[in-house]
Amino acid sequence: MTPDLTRDALGAMSRISQTHGDMVRVKIGPMLVYLLNHPDYAKHVLQDNHTNYRKSSIYHEFSVLLGNGQLTTNDMEYWRSQRKLIHPAFSRSHLERYFSKVAESSSAMLARWEAAASAGRPLDVYSEFMRLMLGLTGKILFSIDLAEEAPQVSEAMRVAFDFIMTRVNAPIKLPRDFPTPARRRVARHVDVLNDIVRRLIEERREGEDRGDLLTALVRARDEAGKGMSDEHLRDEIKTLLVAGHESPANVLSWACYLLALNPDKEERLAAEVTQVVGDRPPTFADLPRLRYCQMVLEETMRLYPPAWVVERTPIQDDVIGGYHIEAGARVTMFMYQIHRHRDFWEDAERFEPERFSEARSAGRHRFALFPFSGGPRICLGKDLSMVEMLMCLTMVIQRFRLRLEPSHPVVPLPSVNLRPRDGIVFHLSPRRNSVAAAG
Numbered sequence: 001m002t003p004d005l006t007r008d009a010l011g012a013m014s015r016i017s018q019t020h021g022d023m024v025r026v027k028i029g030p031m032l033v034y035l036l037n038h039p040d041y042a043k044h045v046l047q048d049n050h051t052n053y054r055k056s057s058i059y060h061e062f063s064v065l066l067g068n069g070q071l072t073t074n075d076m077e078y079w080r081s082q083r084k085l086i087h088p089a090f091s092r093s094h095l096e097r098y099f100s101k102v103a104e105s106s107s108a109m110l111a112r113w114e115a116a117a118s119a120g121r122p123l124d125v126y127s128e129f130m131r132l133m134l135g136l137t138g139k140i141l142f143s144i145d146l147a148e149e150a151p152q153v154s155e156a157m158r159v160a161f162d163f164i165m166t167r168v169n170a171p172i173k174l175p176r177d178f179p180t181p182a183r184r185r186v187a188r189h190v191d192v193l194n195d196i197v198r199r200l201i202e203e204r205r206e207g208e209d210r211g212d213l214l215t216a217l218v219r220a221r222d223e224a225g226k227g228m229s230d231e232h233l234r235d236e237i238k239t240l241l242v243a244g245h246e247s248p249a250n251v252l253s254w255a256c257y258l259l260a261l262n263p264d265k266e267e268r269l270a271a272e273v274t275q276v277v278g279d280r281p282p283t284f285a286d287l288p289r290l291r292y293c294q295m296v297l298e299e300t301m302r303l304y305p306p307a308w309v310v311e312r313t314p315i316q317d318d319v320i321g322g323y324h325i326e327a328g329a330r331v332t333m334f335m336y337q338i339h340r341h342r343d344f345w346e347d348a349e350r351f352e353p354e355r356f357s358e359a360r361s362a363g364r365h366r367f368a369l370f371p372f373s374g375g376p377r378i379c380l381g382k383d384l385s386m387v388e389m390l391m392c393l394t395m396v397i398q399r400f401r402l403r404l405e406p407s408h409p410v411v412p413l414p415s416v417n418l419r420p421r422d423g424i425v426f427h428l429s430p431r432r433n434s435v436a437a438a439g
């Protein structure tokens, strides 16, 4: 089973779940893993009995890249104080302020797309969305322009993620900091990333108050008047940069892919965009009326959830759905499979945004769809990413019709995020000639 898991984790885990049901106990080398495939079980771990669970060893592997930040930490006191500090930056009033930056950056990206379309040049939208979202996260949260550093940041992430996934899937591991060539390579890339972030912190410690999250973090004081150390600051900034850009970029890429495979849905979305927005740039007030667009994004996250597994470790023995769970084991909530559970989703493999209409969503299990997780450690960037994705997808569909390049393979790769292994290449044709520039 192990070689199969390493070669094709998504396929192997799906087959195990389909054959053995909602709760599967697997021994992988010395590791005991419970594979949870039912929304009730995810609810139990993430919400109802969350105090008995900590982030699993998978998250410790992330420390090579992220250190000890909000996403990975098991120090609950530190987590609580950081969450309190960071949360206001994601409030509704802030989202409205960020909106113009989303419009501006998406517009600049689409100008590049227009050039490609006129030249008849196909485009890998995955790398386009990654570049957009990294730049946007930097601008929105930290008022920085990462245009120059983007390739180094992306390369550091790629190298670190490969290293992390190899270790996650390995049944027997060397100590994490054992100086293998791969570990030294990761260290070199992460040093570059750390330098970029260190410069940011230094500039801001000396510079003016920009009213953004970076200033809030740099100026934060605890009850004893003590600020965050440079190391803590660096880890939080890296966490937000990494968590904030990869997932929305993946969802947007998969949404374009699914729409291209389903031209009737693409046309329905285009009709909504015409009706709500027309040819003018979208506004913040338009977002609640872009209902079908929201449904497309929800259906995309159902089929291609960026966090395709969420893991925890029980502190004490537990019982889930009548099954005994041993303390210290890995409890893997297989989100990819739960989002396709036959008892909750009819014709689950089909792309059908209409299942998210109000009438059809009534009474649905809260954890039948949980792309942002749930319970106290639910994603901090949920509302921000919905604004970013709604706005960006609307602007894409307003301007372009998307057709897949048939010779380019599209292969889902279950890495840290569920991403297209070789990107997704499209031919773009303009829908109208008269869309006003947004911004």
Ligand code: HEM
Binding pocket: 070, 071, 072, 083, 137, 239, 240, 243, 244, 245, 247, 248, 251, 306, 307, 310, 311, 371, 372, 373, 376, 377, 378, 379, 380, 381, 382, 384, 385
């Ligand atoms: C489509 C977009 C996104 C998806 C699907 C997503 C998904 C998730 C999931 C599943 C978790 C929980 C992981 C766990 O409990 O093990 C999480 C946590 C987190 N996410 Fe997101 N995320 C997205 C966008 C963002 C954005 C835009 C930001 C910030 C700019 C962000 C920041 C965070 C942070 C800081 C946490 C840790 C929260 C905590 O433990 O208190 N995410 N995200």
